[in-house]
Amino acid sequence: MTDDDAADGAGPAYPLHWEADVVLRDGGTAHVRPIRPDDASALQAFHVAQSERSTYFRFFAPLERLPESDLRRFTHVDHRDRVALVAVADEAEGERIIAVGRYDRVEEGTAEVAFNVADDHHGRGLGSVLLEHLAAAARERGVTRFTADVLPHNAAMIAVFREAGYAVSQRMDDGILTVRLDLDPTVRSLAVMADREHAAEARSVSGLLTPRSVLVVVAAEEDAAGERLLASAVLRHLVADRPGTEPELHVVGPADDVPGVARHADLADVPGPVDLVVLAVPAGTSGAVVRRCARLRPRAVLVLSEGFAEVGPEGLARQRDLLRGAHSGGMRVLGPASYGFFRQGGPDTPTVNASLAAELPSPGRLGLFCQSAPLAVGLLASARRRRLGLSTFVSSGNRADVSGNDAMQFWTEDQQTDVVAMYLESIGNPRKFSRVARRLAAVKPVVVLTAGRSGHVDPAGHAVRSTRVPRQALDQVLRQAGVVRVDSQHQLLDVAMLLAHQPLPAGRRVAVLAGSEPLAALAAEAASSAGLVVVSRWTLSGGAGATVGPDQVEDEVAAAYAAPDVDAVVVAHVPTVGSPDPAVARAVAAAAAGTGRPTVACILGLTGVTEELTAPAPVPGGEGRTTGSRTVPAYATPEDAVVALAAAARYGAWRNADHGRPVEVPDADRPRARRLVEAALAGRGDELVDLTQDAAADLLSCYGLRLWPTVVARTPEEAVAAGDALGWPVALKSAAGHLRHRIDLGGVRLDLAGPAAVVEAMEHMRAHLEPLGAADVPFEVQRMAPGGAACVVRSAEDPRFGPVVSFGMAGDAVDLLGDTSHGIPPLTDVDVRDMVRSVRAAPRLFGYRGLPALDVAALEDVLARVSVLADDVPELHALELHPVVVAEEGAAVLGARVRLGATGRADSGRRTLPG
Structure with a gap:
């Protein structure tokens, strides 16, 4: 669906991509979306239910009901200058608005922002979530600054602004506190968002793994024998390991008779609350069953059934309906087609075996994650044979919601886990994986086995985006994140066994x-x-x-x-x-x-x-x-x-090792870059747009990258005039795309010292290039840069990986050998240095065979600035700086190709769940 496919009378401008399911501070979930005209009655109900104090904080006056004029103004917005987002949750009476955030543009680049959170949902972090999503929407619409008028004793709202991590200023006037936030992401604001994401997701997984009460819902249909078999197995395993300490158990449906389980004829008869729902019903009814369970306030649902995304588009629609019902009801989803999970109990929590494994490994300090249910059987059996103890086992099945990223968030703080081992069939969000894995690997070893070396595998049931990255890019992502990559299930447990039972080696010297x-x-x-x-x-x-x-x-x-x-x-x-x-x-x-x-x-x-x-x-x-x-x-x-x-x-x-600090571009002009991108794409829809050299130079200059000027010349007289204007000596290049940079084919002549040399070179090149189809192609004239080594810096926006920056030395031999390094922004200064030094041809930069050492610091500065540009501008479909000539002093960007296009980055910087 596209933005133009909006329903419910919202109009064609409805920004569908702003919709998101989110995890809140307490580990629960909610749905965030733009407000719609048909939300008027729900918004009035939200307002009427608020306390007098909350209403006064929002409107600075008592207001029992919203006037019809205000109600219309609040619900009819243009999604550009007037934007409103609501957080909604499913309750017994239907969908309910539980928080509202909005901004109204007051001048170019500035908007006034306001929030209101339902009284019974205070403390869940809804204000900070709405601020993140509103800020992302504002930046997309060219708003770079929020202002807010707040009563001085509205401590909760003031805290939301102060703790967001943005640059904040404030002033008091007539008893009103005016707060101003600059929305450019900072190191601190990004860290704040990452910390909040980490805490919320870790708590949600903790709620999944440590239930004190479990409800198993079993299919009653005659053709659902497979689902009943799965449910009966989980019921037996829930009570088998530690009788008397298992969670309180309830069952609805025809499962095997298991002692100690409370049976109920219907979901309506189950007393609440229930922490975990185990679902073994046909895929077509799963969404409706989950919605009926919402009144029990479960924290998570484990889906054992199959028949979802793995069977095609209809199954994918059922999976999305299941997710929407669960997230709106505050639940995380493990599965579908999950093998379940196991969690060793602690001082205050019971041991829970909500898996299909009747015999588990012994207790230990290893956390094991496996997406595939069939492969989980072999991994658990191998762990038992080795007597390798586990603290936790999680199988995500189709990975519709709870993923390896969520499990790593939990294990980062888990006192029962010292080592993490993961078998991943797919990595749906490599950019987030890198961020989360690096955080975990800084304190605990993470051992990873992927299905295939490239990470391009798309298993049935895994709704993942396509990818165009080179096969070696995943190696670089995992290395950058600090994980230990292995080649087989055998090695996965071999390495995990060592890390769980021995200290880390101080070096590589062995006896x-x-x-x-x-x-x-x-x-x-x-x-x-x-x-x-x-x-x-x-x-x-x-x-x-x-x-x-x-x-x-x-x-x-x-x-x-x-x-x-x-x-x-x-x-x-x-x-x-x-x-x-x-x-x-x-x-x-x-x-x-x-x-x-x-x-x-x-x-x-x-x-x-x-x-x-x-x-x-x-x-x-x-x-x-x-x-x-x-x-x-x-x-x-x-x-x-x-x-x-x-x-x-x-x-x-x-x-x-020292992993460095995130690279920054303090002099970046992000608002100007945003205006240039929007202007270039205006009215182009999904069309890709190639920028002219002047437009490319303008965009690059926003990030401190200077593109050396080039003059197009069709005649010798124009070429001489260009040389006089640019300064001699110059280079003469054919503008034909297939001859660009091809000195070997005669498409480039260098170091032309004056007019006579330019005229002779142009005549010779025109005659030589005629058989190559470039007789009528114009030429480009550029002043010669200081001598040095030619390099290539590229960036591409990948649907799955997001921005991927690459570096290599220029030349056919290097291209043929694939001698290129890759990095996923945001990068640190150490990441940038490693990218330059990891290519095999890098010695040419450091005084190879008696040549002078070159200005590698200047080259690293170019690469760092490109990484920040690529991170900031998801519309940067492709960028190539070729050549970047590194001299003894400085690095000159002589050529640039920039292609822009509409995008939908998987990891946009705001907290979201799969949807």
């Missing part, structure tokens, strides 16, 4: 301790191939089957751990005759726990988390006291062990 010299050599080679540095090799005396005393084993193990230049130890003990000496495992476990040196082991007969490789861990400075125990993970092969250790070392290096 190899093996039962024989050949095995030591093999383990050392595997370690080196994985990127580790082998600094020593040790051989156990009893490795060939000879009998040695436990004291000798302990001495030999201790010697390997005593080396001062060792960051981690790799143990490989596979006797060719007989069984391993148990003293080896005991000595390794004690040495690893006592020294704190990260250790991985391959010992015959041991796999996963074992008692044999577990030892008490001492408290640093605790005079011999211990704190729990520490286990050395055991792997099937030395190769598996060192791959896991190398991944942990890379993460440790990222964790200890």
Whole structure:
């Protein structure tokens, strides 16, 4: 649907893309949308229900009812100069307005803003949500400043403005406080929005995972045997693990008879409130059932049923109807087609197994997320075989609402989880994923397996946008976020097992301790191939089957751990005759726990988390006291062990590195850039618009990027005049697109010192280029830049990834080899430096083979400014700066191609849920 498809009499200007489902401060949900003319009665009901105090704060006078003239003015808006948003929730009597926010433009770039929140919904963060959404709408309409008149004792509204993170000023006049907010995003305002998003989403997932009461709704239809089977399984599992401590359980429908469950004939008979609804009904009735459950005030709904987006457009419509009903009723949705979830109980919460898994892994410190229900079966079974304990397991199924991003928000603060492992079939919002994962990875390891290396997989049931990014872009996104990427389910649990049971390596230096010299050599080679540095090799005396005393084993193990230049130890003990000496495992476990040196082991007969490789861990400075125990993970092969250790070392290096500060462009003229973009796209609809060189130069100049002037010349006389105006020497280029930058094809002549050289070059080029179809194409004249290295900076707005900035050196060889780095804004200064240095041709910038070092700082400044421009302007469909010539001093942008187009960025900076 487009904006012109608005219904309900709202008119063709209704901005449909402003509609959004949002998570509130308490973890509940609401729907935000532009106001419509048919909201008049609902708005009057909202006003009448307000207290006298709230009405006075809003209108500065008592007002029992809104006059018809005001009611019409408030509900009939133009969505440009007069904008109003409402937050609505479904209640027993129907949809109810629970908050209103509006702005009215008072002069160019400035609008007056006001809010009103229902008395019974105060404290849920509705004011800050509406401010975020109104600010986004205002910036889209060219409004850069809000003003508000507030009574001094309206502390709640003043706090909304002060805590928003924008630049705020205020003044008092005649007892009225006038607050002024500049809406340009700042580092602080973006951080405030991210913090609020994090807190709200973490709380909503906590409400899902820790219900004290559960209602299971089971299909009664004759053809719904599959749904009844799923519901009965979850009911049994909810009561099986810890009888007497499970949540209070209710069921409606024909599920198996399970003791301790309250049965009800109809949803109307269920006493409320209920924290979690488990839905096992046909997809076609799910939306209606969820709406009937809204009176019970559930915090979440788990959908086990299939028949949604995975079956096609009709199923996708059913899925969207389910979401709308759930979000309007304050519920998050896990699923559809979910395998369920498991959460180990804490001091104040029960253990909950609302999954289809009858046998679960033991309790532990790992949080596991898996989108696919079938793959969840194998992952949980593998975790059990390894005795790898879990704190939480979540399966999102179709990922219609609750996603890996939500789970990471929860695990960031979860005291029961130390490590996170995720299997992702798709990443619906990579830009948000990068932001959330980086926050989590700063405090806890995040191990990620994706379905396919490129991230371009679109599984059935996952409503994801298309993408055009290069295959290696996802690698850069994950690296930038600090997650540990693995290649298989096997590696996912291998790496998670190490990170859950051993400290992070301080570096890449390892000692190899093996039962024989050949095995030591093999383990050392595997370690080196994985990127580790082998600094020593040790051989156990009893490795060939000879009998040695436990004291000798302990001495030999201790010697390997005593080396001062060792960051981690790799143990490989596979006797060719007989069984391993148990003293080896005991000595390794004690040495690893006592020294704190990260250790991985391959010992015959041991796999996963074992008692044999577990030892008490001492408290640093605790005079011999211990704190729990520490286990050395055991792997099937030395190769598996060192791959896991190398991944942990890379993460440790990222964790200890300086990740820099977000790049800023203090001199950016964002209002002017917005006006230029709107003017270029006015009346063009969905058409892509290529800017002229002058228009491109204007837009780039808003972000401090100077495009060197170019003059078009059709005759030698015009070319000479251009050289005189620009200054000699000049470059002469064919304006033909297929010959742009092609020196090898004769499309460019450089360093022409004067009129005679220009005339000769033009005549020669015209004759040479005629067979190439460029005989009548004009030429471009440009003053020569100082000598240096030619680079290319690009940006593209991707439907799924948002803005993707790339960097590379110019040249056919570089293009053919795909030697390009990528970054997803917002970038830090360290991200920018890494992008420049990560291309293989980067040595050309730093004094390669005796050439002078170039001004890389100036190049990084260009790249940083492009990243901010791309982040600010979602209509920037494509940008190419080619070439950017980096000299010993400065970087010159000699050419630019800019294409604009209407956009609908998935991650717009305002809090939204999938819709």
